[in-house]
Amino acid sequence: MDVDYQALKLTQPGVMPKSERELRASFLAQLELIPGGDKIKACIQCGTCTGSCPVSYAMDISPRGVMALFRAGDIESILRSRTIWVCASCYVCTTRCPSGIKITDILYALKRIAMDKGIFPSRFPVYALSEQFVKMVNKYGRNYELGLVVRFNLKTGWKKFLEMAPLGWKMFRHGRLAFKPTRIKGLEQIRKIISQAEKASVAIEREIPEYASPVGYGVMVEVSKDANRAGGGD
Amino acid sequence: MKYLYYPGCSLESQAQAYDLSVKTVFRLLGHDLQEIEDWNCCGATAYMSVKETVAFSISARNLALAEKLGGEVVAPCSSCFTILTKTNNYLKKNPDLKELVNQALRSGGLEYSGNTPVRHPLDVLVNDVGVEVIKLQLKRELNGLKIAPYYGCQLVRPERGFDDREFPTTMDDLFAQLGAEIAYFPMKARCCGGMLMSTFPEVGLKLSKEILECAGENEADVIITTCPMCHINLEAYQGRINLKFGTDFKTPVWYFTQLLGWALGANEEELGLKYNFVNISKRKLSSLGVTA
Numbered sequence: 001m002d003v004d005y006q007a008l009k010l011t012q013p014g015v016m017p018k019s020e021r022e023l024r025a026s027f028l029a030q031l032e033l034i035p036g037g038d039k040i041k042a043c044i045q046c047g048t049c050t051g052s053c054p055v056s057y058a059m060d061i062s063p064r065g066v067m068a069l070f071r072a073g074d075i076e077s078i079l080r081s082r083t084i085w086v087c088a089s090c091y092v093c094t095t096r097c098p099s100g101i102k103i104t105d106i107l108y109a110l111k112r113i114a115m116d117k118g119i120f121p122s123r124f125p126v127y128a129l130s131e132q133f134v135k136m137v138n139k140y141g142r143n144y145e146l147g148l149v150v151r152f153n154l155k156t157g158w159k160k161f162l163e164m165a166p167l168g169w170k171m172f173r174h175g176r177l178a179f180k181p182t183r184i185k186g187l188e189q190i191r192k193i194i195s196q197a198e199k200a201s202v203a204i205e206r207e208i209p210e211y212a213s214p215v216g217y218g219v220m221v222e223v224s225k226d227a228n229r230a231g232g233g234d
Numbered sequence: 235m236k237y238l239y240y241p242g243c244s245l246e247s248q249a250q251a252y253d254l255s256v257k258t259v260f261r262l263l264g265h266d267l268q269e270i271e272d273w274n275c276c277g278a279t280a281y282m283s284v285k286e287t288v289a290f291s292i293s294a295r296n297l298a299l300a301e302k303l304g305g306e307v308v309a310p311c312s313s314c315f316t317i318l319t320k321t322n323n324y325l326k327k328n329p330d331l332k333e334l335v336n337q338a339l340r341s342g343g344l345e346y347s348g349n350t351p352v353r354h355p356l357d358v359l360v361n362d363v364g365v366e367v368i369k370l371q372l373k374r375e376l377n378g379l380k381i382a383p384y385y386g387c388q389l390v391r392p393e394r395g396f397d398d399r400e401f402p403t404t405m406d407d408l409f410a411q412l413g414a415e416i417a418y419f420p421m422k423a424r425c426c427g428g429m430l431m432s433t434f435p436e437v438g439l440k441l442s443k444e445i446l447e448c449a450g451e452n453e454a455d456v457i458i459t460t461c462p463m464c465h466i467n468l469e470a471y472q473g474r475i476n477l478k479f480g481t482d483f484k485t486p487v488w489y490f491t492q493l494l495g496w497a498l499g500a501n502e503e504e505l506g507l508k509y510n511f512v513n514i515s516k517r518k519l520s521s522l523g524v525t526a
């Protein structure tokens with residue numbers, strides 16, 4: 001049977017849209033940074049990660065679901081989920097995964113892509129904390145806790161700020177608030193290091209993948225790709 | 235062995251008690267801690283989630299500074315410990331990354347070979363100094379004190395280290411040898427919520443509440459911890475947890491070095507007990523070590 005793919009606005013069955021292909025390319029580049037990152041291919045969908053995760057109850061996509069969506073070629077849905085931001089990076093999933101997948105580090109990689117491409121769930125300011133943190137460190141060389149908490153809470157709403165007040169007062173009474181940031185002497189040096197590192201972020205030349213194929217079932221995917229190229233389906 | 239001290243940002247501000255007590259314990263046991271001059275933030279998990287190469291580079295600046303001094307880095311904050319260790323491990327396993335990081339470091343006149351070990355004080359105290367030596371210095375036996383040793387995640391899990399990743403026992407063994415009773419505490423390596431306390435309070439508060447509940451049910455007098463983040467979540471947030479769940483927690487949470495220092499005869503000031511919101515009752519404390 002011949003299918004009119006043009007009429008269906010698809011190029012070929014199984015081919016990913018361009019935006020997804022680009023996301024996949026940056027994700028695969030990130031995976032190469034992680035030692036053992038390629039183990040993602042070995043996911044057996046057992047669900048040990050989800051079952052072990054202390055916060056999976058608060059996620060909209062479970063860690064196992066993340067692996068399945070990646071495999072299915074839908075990274076964008078993962079990036080739009082709460083999941084990657086709810087992860088507290090406690091590493092239980094990574095410790096227990098029978099296939100040795102670095103799940104926590106993979107979620108970090110997805111966070112970086114989300115921030116890089118500006119894809120977030122709607123009305124969702126969580127990444128603001130990381131952003132403020134980076135600003136602090138770039139400015140002083142060290143983290144300035146009080147400044148970080150105040151800025152973050154102001155950014156996410158004054159109501160939250162009020163909720164924090166009693167705790168802040170107690171911290172103050174016990175002498176645990178520092179009211180001045182510490183600037184390191186080597187600020188110039190660290191800024192040079194940061195700007196050089198930013199330029200040099202690992203630029204691995206790679207092909208933009210057409211299919212969501214590199215994960216699992218390697219041989220079968222090769223076969224079906226050929227079938228698609230030949231017109232497929234008849 | 236020369237120990238190079240990397241306090242980290244928390245120990246400068248809200249976790250001064252940890253800073254004081256680590257220094258006190260090392261001094262009492264006759265070991266020097268030389269602070270790495272002009273260290274910077276390790277990058278923590280927040281930086282790691284934004285820009286990886288930059289995170290590794292600023293982390294490696296500390297290691298490069300330490301390498302010049304020669305010795306082993308001692309990082310008490312679990313998060314700093316894990317990030318610095320991770321930097322070492324990643325650079326070792328990924329030569330391309332190492333080259334990029336070194337390019338960045340060179341632009342600031344530094345270089346890092348990747349060979350400076352990063353240690354946690356718990357590891358150093360138990361495996362270098364040794365429990366036998368600590369026992370010789372014991373001034374107050376901890377008989378009659380029931381403790382719940384809480385390890386959290388970052389110390390044991392991300393980078394396979396000196397203890398089991400899900401059921402660590404280093405602190406249990408150490409304090410049992412010093413006379414304390416160790417509470418049954420299956421939550422000892424469960425997540426306290428970490429940064430979620432700020433980003434998703436409803437999730438963070440629940441996680442910490444469960445840990446406090448577990449310690450309470452097993453009648454621990456005190457929770458001891460190795461991490462400033464766990465400490466603030468389990469201790470300072472007790473008020474908000476009580477408010478949200480209608481509980482009545484007043485559980486003392488101490489840094490393990492505070493309790494160890496107390497056993498070694500240090501006074502309240504040297505251990506920064508005034509920084510704690512809740513302390514072990516004076517009566518309990520003064521009843522300790524009468525035999526020694």
